Amino acid sequence: MERSTLPPSIEMNGVSKYYGDFQALKNLSFKLEPGERCALLGPNGAGKTTTLKILVGLLSPSSGEAKIGDFSPSSEDSRRMMGYLPDDASPYRTFSVRENMEYIGALRGIDDVSDKVDRLLDSLQLREYEKSKVGRLSRGNVQKLAIALAIIHDPSVLLLDEPLNYLDIPTQETVIEYLKNLNSTQLVSTHIMEVATRLTDKVIMISRGTFVWSGTLEELKRLGKEGEPIERIVARMLTDVL
Numbered sequence: 001m002e003r004s005t006l007p008p009s010i011e012m013n014g015v016s017k018y019y020g021d022f023q024a025l026k027n028l029s030f031k032l033e034p035g036e037r038c039a040l041l042g043p044n045g046a047g048k049t050t051t052l053k054i055l056v057g058l059l060s061p062s063s064g065e066a067k068i069g070d071f072s073p074s075s076e077d078s079r080r081m082m083g084y085l086p087d088d089a090s091p092y093r094t095f096s097v098r099e100n101m102e103y104i105g106a107l108r109g110i111d112d113v114s115d116k117v118d119r120l121l122d123s124l125q126l127r128e129y130e131k132s133k134v135g136r137l138s139r140g141n142v143q144k145l146a147i148a149l150a151i152i153h154d155p156s157v158l159l160l161d162e163p164l165n166y167l168d169i170p171t172q173e174t175v176i177e178y179l180k181n182l183n184s185t186q187l188v189s190t191h192i193m194e195v196a197t198r199l200t201d202k203v204i205m206i207s208r209g210t211f212v213w214s215g216t217l218e219e220l221k222r223l224g225k226e227g228e229p230i231e232r233i234v235a236r237m238l239t240d241v242l
């Protein structure tokens with residue numbers, strides 16, 4: 001579906017989040033302009049999943065504000081616009097791949113569900129598993145289905161938590177190509193710099209719940225010494241936070 005209007009921005013404004021006494025996010029602020037695709041990069045425990053859950057409206061910030069365009073993440077408007085891949089995505093195990101897609105598509109109010117499912121089955125190379133029950137799929141194919149379920153309604157905002165997990169390299173390339181061609185604002189979490197470079201050309205770096213840096217990959221490369229691998233530059237920046 002072609003969208004003539006711009007997709008919404010994604011914004012965190014001074015967001016802090018406590019789990020009990022533990023502060024998982026510390027005054028975190030960043031903004032993705034409409035249509036921008038950004039990697040949310042940080043080591044294990046940095047707060048990536050927490051950030052995405054706040055942006056999707058599953059968790060409330062302890063203080064500060066998250067916004068999807070002009071809307072609060074928990075509003076009906078932003079829920080309609082949003083597609084979310086959780087880190088532990090679990091489609092219905094007793095449904096087939098096609099049944100999962102048709103069910104979620106129908107819940108999302110898609111008119112031509114069957115057509116849409118056919119197109120997604122082909123573009124994500126899930127056709128041969130269309131009738132397989134999810135409980136019998138390999139982990140990678142469950143992940144591919146979960147990605148299909150997150151994008152089935154052509155969301156204008158996509159929040160993806162480690163989308164390439166479990167996928168083999170050719171499948172990763174298929175998914176990356178598909179994501180690149182969507183007209184949406186996308187925030188994609190990963191702890192692997194190499195994954196960030198393949199998915200997007202901008203990164204927001206966080207560590208221990210704290211904002212570290214954001215900018216384009218070109219800007220990031222310029223921060224390093226001549227010929228220094230980008231992974232080493234990132235490692236240095238993240239170590240400086242400890």
Ligand SMILES: Nc1ncnc2c1ncn2[C@@H]1O[C@H](COP(=O)(O)OP(=O)(O)OP(=O)(O)O)[C@@H](O)[C@H]1O
Nearest residue numbers: 019022024042043044045046047048049050051191
């Ligand atoms: N429900 C919870 N209760 C208490 N602490 C939590 C909870 N969820 C997350 N945390 C803590 O908050 C911090 C951030 O966790 P989060 O899952 O957001 O990190 P992450 O960047 O997604 O890590 P990973 O790369 O391992 O997925 C961690 O220290 C984690 O232990």
Ligand SMILES: [Mg+2]
Nearest residue numbers: 048049050087
């Ligand atoms: Mg996580």
